[in-house]
Amino acid sequence: MENQLKDLNTTYIVYNRKEKSIIVSTILTFLFGGLGLFYATVQGALIMIFIYSPCIMAFFLTGNIFLGFLFLFFYYMICILWGIKSIRKINHKIINKEDANEKLDFSTYNVSQFILISILLFCFSYSLGDFFSKHF
Secondary structure (H helix, E strand, O other), rough: EEEHHHHOOOOOOOOOOOOOHHHHHHHHHHHHHHHHHHHHHHHHHHHHHHHHHHHHHHHHHHOHHHHHHHHHHHHHHHHHHHHHHHHHHHHHHHHOOOOOOOOOOOOHHHHHHHHHHHHHHHHHHHHHHHHHHHHH
């Protein structure tokens, strides 16, 4: 009788989610860039939207069309690959009946690391743009 009461008091969590589509993620990311990443990963979308502005600013500051298209090509490729990787990870968790919800971690260390990488990326893109504008 005691074993039956323990079973009645146990809470079971049932994950009944559909798998996400890699094709939909690729199409959304191809059409909308970082905004399309929201289908796959919120954290990745926020990072790539933030990284988009230094790429565009480097293009406008230098006026080099080739450099602008080069930045956009790499930006979109990174977005598409990040979306595919995230969808595979989410689908693996759904198949294994794990919690597939994304947990955002905004600790002080992660935020400061992200800001530092963003500043370095902007400096690199600006210097690369300056190089291309003087030599080509």
